[in-house]
Amino acid sequence: MKSKQICCIGAGYVGGPTMSVIALKCPDYNITVVDSNDERINSWNGPLDSLPIFEPGLKDIINSVRNKNLFFSTDVESAIRKSDIIFIAVNTPTKTSGEGKGMAADLSNIKKCSELIAKVSKTDKIIVEKSTAPVGTAQEIKNVLKSFNTKNKFEIISNPEFLAEGTAINDLTNPDRVLIGGENTVEGEIAINKIADIYREWIPEEKIIMTNTWSSELSKLASNSFLAQRISSINSLSALCEKTGAKIDEVAEAVGMDSRIGSKFLKASVGFGGSCFKKDILNLVYLCKYFNLYEVAEYWENVLKINDFQKKRFSHKIINTLKTIKDNPTISVLGWAFKKDTNDSRESASIDVVKDLLSNGINVNIYDPMVPKTTILNDIKELSDSKLKKLKISSSIDDSLVGSYGICIITEWDQFKEIDFNKASNKLVEPILFIDGRNIIDSEQIKSLFKHVMSIDS
Ligand code: UDX
């Protein structure tokens, strides 16, 4: 048995890829990823082509480390018992009831895991908070551990994840920084160093930042809020471009060339999605309100308001155009994932856009290369049967074009760039193209094949 034992609770988009890369880079560590969902664990242990998460490069890593020093299991208790270091990477959704409803993070999964760790542990352990959680979560974990176990010592470390889906493997192997927060005590520093030792196996020392726990927890919320704020800033300007004739890509390029601003994360879009941005901003807003910082709360809340405004603006463009051409037309929506190269659709802009289209009498044919049909239906399950009847989930791009008046490309999947638009536009009843601004199609020749081409700035 290897001397260093790690357990990770939560085999999701964060836990799975993160532990795979640690296993690859740290052959001296034995890692067990556990999850309460047996179906998920079965797929991690099953054929490489049906892993629960689609992430470029992940399959090869799993192939080289699975059942060598990386194991997937549902036996949570024994994995906890044998490990010295336990990562918690369970989901922390926005609360749907009780105090902080619709805003604060629901920490019940983290608390449940902490209670289990306290109850089954027979030795001292380092608990690593990997799930994005509000500032103060480490203290909550500590309180739970103390109330269920007074025999063992537990050090709580905050080590937020900065991976972006679709590029997770590169983000994990070449991160901009690794952040490790802990207590300012001798034991705290020893624990911080033990976690830093894992990353030191492949990451240069200068990229490993060590802070107090609160700074680490807040930095994660701040980073995601800053990134989302840039998107809302550029998206808000795309609305002004539409009125003035300025082109948002040209504005973004000119603004981004200022080295103080930088060019990344300035692509205007139909709105940001993903499981983190909205949730983290809501956490930040809740925290500010809790401390009576209402102006600060309002400042960040506006990032979300612009995101909703942008999605509505886009869907209304489609609705207004189609309705002048035909009653109850059909449109082909390409892309359901919240960005390319992932099968994740949490908070995807497609969900809100399609809900709006269906609610306005438009029939929708959806195609996505990776998101399963069951996930798409689950994402819009609250819609009435009469609206759902207007929806078809297509198994190919061609199938989605049948009877359609236009194409609306939302996710920037590479395969959508390969579409033969000449053929596709001929299949459409009334060739209309709606594109979000993530530069999917910028060729004038393609645009000329369509009667109307609409983007978020025109
Ligand atoms: C989640 C959070 O959404 C994110 O904010 C955080 O940074 C990391 O954890 P993700 O990995 O994308 O991100 O979530 P998800 O794919 O839902 O995976 C969480 C897993 O935890 C699920 O497989 C779930 O079954 C598991 N889980 C949850 C447990 O094993 N035990 C629990 O008590 C709760």
Ligand code: UDX
């Ligand atoms: C984000 C953070 O980037 C990552 O560091 C953190 O750990 C988790 O949250 P993720 O949500 O996976 O990662 O993807 P990201 O690449 O940040 O994209 C989020 C959304 O913003 C996507 O819908 C994307 O299409 C959109 N986006 C991104 C834009 O609309 N414009 C841009 O310029 C960049």
